[in-house]
Amino acid sequence: MSRFDDKSYYVNRELSWLMFDERVLGEATDTGNPLMERLKFLSITASNLDEFFMVRVASLIDMQHAGYNKKDIAGMTTDQQLSAISAKTHELVDTQYFVLMRTLLPLMEAYGIRLITRHEDLSELECEYVDRYFEEEVYPVLTPMAVDSSRPFPLVRNQTLNIGALIGKKGEESRDFATVQVPGGLDRIVEIKIDRVDPQSGENPSAGLRTFILLEEVIERNMQKLFLNYDVFCAYPYRIMRNADLTIDEEEAADLLKEIEKQIKRRQWGEVIRLEVADDIDPGLMEILKKELSVREDSIYRIPGPIDLTFLMKMYSLPGFESLKRDGHVPAPVREIHDGNDIFEAIRSHDILMHHPYQTFDPVIDFVKSAAKDPDVLAIKQTLYRVSGNSPIIAALAEAAENGKQVTVLVELKARFDEEHNIVWARKLEKSGCHVIYGLVGLKTHCKITLVVRREDDGIRRYVHLGTGNYNDSTAKLYTDLGLLTCAEQIGEDATAVFNMLSGYSEPLYWNRLSLAPLWLKDRFLHLIEREERNALEGKRSHIVAKVNSICDREVIRALYSASCAGVKIELIVRGICCLKPGIKGVSENITVRSIVGDFLEHSRIFYFENAGNSEVYCGSSDWMPRNLQRRVEIMFPILDEKLKERVIYILETLLADTVKARIELPDGTYERLDKRGRELICAQEEFIKEADGLVDRPDPVENSRVFIPIV
Numbered sequence: 001m002s003r004f005d006d007k008s009y010y011v012n013r014e015l016s017w018l019m020f021d022e023r024v025l026g027e028a029t030d031t032g033n034p035l036m037e038r039l040k041f042l043s044i045t046a047s048n049l050d051e052f053f054m055v056r057v058a059s060l061i062d063m064q065h066a067g068y069n070k071k072d073i074a075g076m077t078t079d080q081q082l083s084a085i086s087a088k089t090h091e092l093v094d095t096q097y098f099v100l101m102r103t104l105l106p107l108m109e110a111y112g113i114r115l116i117t118r119h120e121d122l123s124e125l126e127c128e129y130v131d132r133y134f135e136e137e138v139y140p141v142l143t144p145m146a147v148d149s150s151r152p153f154p155l156v157r158n159q160t161l162n163i164g165a166l167i168g169k170k171g172e173e174s175r176d177f178a179t180v181q182v183p184g185g186l187d188r189i190v191e192i193k194i195d196r197v198d199p200q201s202g203e204n205p206s207a208g209l210r211t212f213i214l215l216e217e218v219i220e221r222n223m224q225k226l227f228l229n230y231d232v233f234c235a236y237p238y239r240i241m242r243n244a245d246l247t248i249d250e251e252e253a254a255d256l257l258k259e260i261e262k263q264i265k266r267r268q269w270g271e272v273i274r275l276e277v278a279d280d281i282d283p284g285l286m287e288i289l290k291k292e293l294s295v296r297e298d299s300i301y302r303i304p305g306p307i308d309l310t311f312l313m314k315m316y317s318l319p320g321f322e323s324l325k326r327d328g329h330v331p332a333p334v335r336e337i338h339d340g341n342d343i344f345e346a347i348r349s350h351d352i353l354m355h356h357p358y359q360t361f362d363p364v365i366d367f368v369k370s371a372a373k374d375p376d377v378l379a380i381k382q383t384l385y386r387v388s389g390n391s392p393i394i395a396a397l398a399e400a401a402e403n404g405k406q407v408t409v410l411v412e413l414k415a416r417f418d419e420e421h422n423i424v425w426a427r428k429l430e431k432s433g434c435h436v437i438y439g440l441v442g443l444k445t446h447c448k449i450t451l452v453v454r455r456e457d458d459g460i461r462r463y464v465h466l467g468t469g470n471y472n473d474s475t476a477k478l479y480t481d482l483g484l485l486t487c488a489e490q491i492g493e494d495a496t497a498v499f500n501m502l503s504g505y506s507e508p509l510y511w512n513r514l515s516l517a518p519l520w521l522k523d524r525f526l527h528l529i530e531r532e533e534r535n536a537l538e539g540k541r542s543h544i545v546a547k548v549n550s551i552c553d554r555e556v557i558r559a560l561y562s563a564s565c566a567g568v569k570i571e572l573i574v575r576g577i578c579c580l581k582p583g584i585k586g587v588s589e590n591i592t593v594r595s596i597v598g599d600f601l602e603h604s605r606i607f608y609f610e611n612a613g614n615s616e617v618y619c620g621s622s623d624w625m626p627r628n629l630q631r632r633v634e635i636m637f638p639i640l641d642e643k644l645k646e647r648v649i650y651i652l653e654t655l656l657a658d659t660v661k662a663r664i665e666l667p668d669g670t671y672e673r674l675d676k677r678g679r680e681l682i683c684a685q686e687e688f689i690k691e692a693d694g695l696v697d698r699p700d701p702v703e704n705s706r707v708f709i710p711i712v
Contacts, residue, residue, distance in 0.1 A: 004561045007075030009587055011579045011669035013552045014056055014081055018088045019671060020576040021048050023597045023663055025092070026673075028099050032660075035107055036316050036324040037599070042104065043312035045096060049089065050159065050310070053274050054244035057085060061243065061273055073554055073579050086298045097305045100312075111324060115315075116192075116213040117306055119221040125194050127221075130213060133190060134222045141186060142219070144226040146178040153292045154179065158242040158270065161188075161308055163220055165235040166285050167227050175233060177288045180219065180226060182237075188215045188311045189318070210320070214306055234282040238289060239307050243270035272299070279304045326599060331360035331477065332692035343370050344454065344487075347463055352485040353644045355651065356469065357600060358692035361476035364450075364483060365392050367465055371452040372400035378460075379406040379453040381499040383445055383633075387425060388474040394425050398432035407434040410502050412445045437502060440633065443518065445502065447621045447635040448483075451495040462492030466637045468604040468619050479603040480685075482619050482648070484637065488513070491637065498635065517622055517634035524636070525624070526559050528609050528616070533563040535612045542568045543610035545652050549603065550577035551624040564590040573655050574665075575602040577625075583667040593665035594674075596658055598685045607636070608652055617645045651688075658684040 027033060027041035063069075063078045071077055076084070105115060116122060122130060145154045146167065156162060161182040166175040182188070192211040216237045223235045272293045277286060279302040290300065316325070336352045337343060343366055346352065354363060369392070371377045380400050387394060401407040411426040430436050439445055448467035453460060469481030490512035497508040498516065507519065515524040529544065536542040544563065551557065551572065557580045564570055570591040572580070582591040596602050607618040620636030622628040639645045660683035663671040 002558055004558045004587065007071075007073075009561070009581055009584060010074040010554075010557070011581060012072060012074040012076050012081060012084070013577055013579055014052075014060070014085050015088060016552075016577045016579055016669070017052060017056070018085070018092060019669075020595065020597075021045050021052070022092060022095075023595055023671060024048065025095060025099065026663075027597055029103070034324050034326055035104070035111060036321050037326055038104060039312045040316040042096060042099060043310050043316065045092075046309035046312075049092070050241065053089075053241045054158075057082070058243035058270070058273055060085070061271065073552065073557075083298075090301065093301055093303070096309060097303065100309065101305050112209050113321070114209050114211045116211065116217065119213065119217040122213070122221075126192050126211070126213075129192050129194060130190075130218050130221060134218050134225070138183075138186065138215070138218060139222070139225065141183045142180055142226060144178060144180045146176055146227070146230075148176050153177070155269070156240055156293065157181070158240065158244060160184065161216055161237060161239050163216060163223065163235050163237050164285055164289060165223055165227075166233040166282060166288075167230040168233065169230055175284065177285070177292075178227060178230075180223075182216045182219060186215060187314075189314055190215055190218060212315075214311065216307075234285060236278040236281045236285060237307050238278070238281075239276045240272050240293060240295075241274035241276075243273055274299050274301065276301045276303050276307045278302070278307070329357065329689050331357050331362075332694070334359050334363050337363045337366075343367055343485075344374070344463060347485045347487050348461075351488065351641045351644055353639070353641075353647060354483040354485070355688065355692070356481045356483065357477045357479065358688045361473050361483075363485065364465060364467070364471070364476075365396070365473060367452070367463075367485065368393050368396040368400075368450065371454075371463075372396045372403060372405070374454065376455045377405055377452055378455055379408070379451075381408040381451040381453075381495075382471070383410045383412070383447055383449055383502070384422070384425070384471055385412045385444075385446055385448070386470040386472050386475070387422075388472045391425070391471075392473060393471050394428065397434055398429060401429070401433035407432075408437070408499060408503060409434050410437040410439065410445050413438045435503075440502065443631060443633055444627075445633040446628065447498070447516075447633050449495060449498060449635055451492070451499060461487055462489075462495060463487045464491050464495045466491075466619070466635065468606075468621055479601045480688075481604045482606065482651075484619070484639070484644075488640065502633070513638055513640075515618075515620075515636040517628060517632060518630050521620075521622060521634055521636055522553070522555070522629040525556060525607075525629075528607070529556070529559040529563050531611065532568045532609055533559075533566040535610070536563070536567040540612040541610050542566075542612070543608070544568060544570045545573075545606075545608040545656070546570075546624070547573040547602075547604060547606040547652060547655065548623045549575050549605070552577050552579040553624050553626050553629055556624045556629075560591060561587050564588050571656055573602075573652070578665060578669075581667055581669050582665055588667075594656070594658075594662045595665070595671060596655060596661050596684060597663070598661040598683070600685055606648060606652060608649065615645070615649075617648050619648070654682075654684045654687050657682050661685065 024041055025045045028038045060078055060082050064082065069077045108115060147153050163180050165178045167178045168175045190213050192213060220235050223232045272295045275289065275293060275295045277300065334354050337346050371380050380397065397407055397409055409429050411422050413422050426436050426438065448470065450465040452463040454463060465483060465485050467481060467483040469476065469479050494512050494514040501507060515521045532542040532544050551574055560570055560580065568590060572593045573596065574593055575595055578593055582588050582593045605620050605622060609616045617639040618636050619639065620634060622634035622636060628634050639648050659674050659676055659679045660681055662674050664674055665671050
């Protein structure tokens with residue numbers, strides 16, 4: 001047993017994730033953020049929580065049903081985790097609605113934006129407008145469903161907003177249940193536009209205001225029109241969340257694509273794991289929902305406001321509120337690649353590092369587009385995990401195949417919640433003549449790699465793109481990631497080996513530069529950490545800086561604890577889950593952990609190892625999680641060019657210097673904002689924007705310097 005096995009040294013994974021969502025919620029309360037940005041962050045917390053329930057909570061409930069009660073890294077059983085999650089999520093939801101109802105809605109009114117959350121608050125003129133809108137735009141779309149002896153309780157679809165009602169025949173006391181789904185095809189936010197004076201007040205209620213009401217309130221107000229021969233005793237909105245975690249036996253599936261299509265449909269029948277209802281719902285209606293949906297009491301959330309706050313993202317996107325948003329950043333050009341120049345020539349001259357979204361993602365798209373058109377390109381091979389809705393990369397790959405090039409694409413069908421999307425792309429690519437691999441049995445292919453094989457005057461040359469983020473031109477404007485374009489011979493050889501493995505060949509005899517999971521990436525990380533530990537014990541320079549999305553692998557954490565005890569300075573930048581606790585005496589005194597939550601989602605994975613003065617810098621697609629290191633195909637690649645290495649070090653330095661958006665993890669696993677007193681105010685993301693836009697000069701790297709010098 002390791003001396004680092006004490007459960008008090010670790011944070012439960014799920015509770016750590018909920019603390020991350022709290023940090024996102026903190027941006028909604030931050031008065032330094034413009035109003036619309038605060039609404040956006042509140043919306044993000046809601047969509048985060050939805051996915052957390054459908055996947056993580058669902059997985060724990062499956063374990064509970066199976067009687068699996070093995071303790072986690074923090075010593076918690078499945079039952080204990082579910083109990084703690086329930087308490088924490090109820091607390092988080094209460095905070096979400098306190099922020100919305102008590103802070104943001106009044107602030108919106110102060111800025112001339114009125115959101116009506118109860119149809120009873122409508123004025124007479126507003127009622128006329130809403131009723132007319134219902135009859136003309138909404139009524140034809142609705143399908144009211146009553147439940148009685150001849151009509152069973154209907155299927156309530158996952159994540160849909162519905163209105164439940166108790167109805168009875170005219171003059172009768174008996175009450176039956178009825179429900180209507182709020183149509184997802186209609187705008188949930190309805191703007192009320194009044195162009196005349198209210199006869200009661202003598203004023204135009206819309207003067208100086210933009211007034212909105214939610215679609216469910218429009219429907220609830222007009223429920224009587226849906227059940228003309230009945231009395232509607234009450235009507236309240238509700239929403240359910242179902243278990244959406246797919247269970248696929250890949251060994252038995254004759255056709256993985258068809259099996260995944262079948263499982264996607266089953267999501268609508270999954271067990272109800274969360275029920276949101278209006279906090280003042282009729283008790284009789286509540287009992288019917290609870291019984292028919294077979295939902296536990298601790299899975300019911302009584303909501304004191306609009307259910308499903310993801311609508312706030314649509315509010316954020318409405319035109320006319322630009323003054324209440326932060327100025328949008330337009331990604332800057334990549335200086336090494338000029339418009340109209342040959343991208344292959346640029347890569348031949350030197351490796352090119354791109355920092356998204358501060359720099360444009362266009363060179364990555366152009367890399368594939370140019371390869372598709374170039375008569376000297378013989379083959380293109382690429383992995384795709386998540387792509388955009390109208391992906392130019394998919395179009396370029398299809399064009400390449402139609403141009404007679406050999407195109408091999410691994411489309412990961414098991415990318416969660418993108419399965420249906422990826423099935424469409426896989427079929428389109430196949431029809432174009434691409435060789436499509438659906439993924440590997442038992443593994444998700446999460447690495448980001450493109451290989452272009454080109455015939456040139458001096459022979460065959462391989463060009464490679466490696467990245468920390470998806471080939472998605474939409475999220476590349478929102479997520480921070482690094483990408484490398486290179487034609488280094490050893491990386492090209494490794495890239496060929498990667499695709500040969502993915503298409504069915506065995507592992508090569510040796511690897512040059514790339515480290516792969518699940519083969520030996522974890523061992524590589526452990527070796528690099530242990531090397532720093534040995535250096536510290538021998539009195540040599542040692543230092544580790546790692547930027548990841550999550551840390552929850554027990555062996556990696558143990559190795560970090562051991563290195564800390566040997567005196568290695570370890571600085572971790574962890575956006576989300578962190579099961580490690582820093583600052584524990586005799587365990588992690590030399591470890592610091594910070595989380596940065598800003599306008600862009602911190603997504604890049606960067607690793608720095610001092611190595612006794614001969615520093616090494618790596619980037620990759622993998623976090624320090626068991627799923628990444630053991631159940632996914634991941635790639636870590638080195639930054640070999642000295643100038644590019646110094647640039648990545650500068651990125652880490654700037655992130656460590658952040659005093660505005662950084663939260664620091666305490667020894668008990670909780671987080672607090674950095675104390676700004678006496679410190680220069682530095683927002684790393686703003687610094688990167690200024691640098692990309694040429695507003696500030698990035699310090700030139702010191703020649704031959706491999707010393708990591710923090711800014712602070």
